[in-house]
Ligand SMILES: O=P(O)(O)OC[C@H]1O[C@H](OP(=O)(O)OP(=O)(O)O)[C@H](O)[C@@H]1O
């Protein structure tokens with residue numbers, strides 16, 4: 001079955017990331033943020049600004065090639081976050097949970113947060129903002145661009 005799509009604009013991503021920061025500020029203080037690259041980098045920058053946090057680490061896990069999931073590979077482990085105690089791990093979304101499982105293995109004591117979550121992955125996240133169904137593909141603003149769409153009357157006429 002073709003997936004449904006949930007399109008996220010830059011404005012919405014900013015709003016949802018700030019909503020995440022409101023939830024996380026109550027749970028701190030945090031030693032620093034570990035961003036899961038690449039998708040976690042932009043939410044991490046927004047949350048770091050709101051939490052006044054200047055210590056940012058990264059971990060790189062490669063799981064997907066476009067919409068196709070493969071075996072996860074750690075391309076860069078975190079170096080400064082120890083076992084994760086007092087650290088916040090941020091990603092744009094959790095889908096199957098494959099990526100977070102790998103990072104949880106590296107940082108077992110960290111707090112895990114994502115902006116969006118699908119049901120299969122949401123038990124792996126400590127804090128998230130918006131849940132979408134498992135068969136929904138989230139389209140992030142960095143993966144999309146606006147394009148011309150024909151007027152309704154014209155596309156109806158061609159049916
Ligand atoms: O819960 P999962 O099924 O593991 O899926 C979620 C992960 O997939 C995407 O990353 P991707 O591997 O596409 O890499 P990217 O962030 O570099 O685009 C997304 O940014 C999450 O990190």
Ligand SMILES: [Mg+2]
Nearest residue numbers: 037038039040
């Ligand atoms: Mg990612």
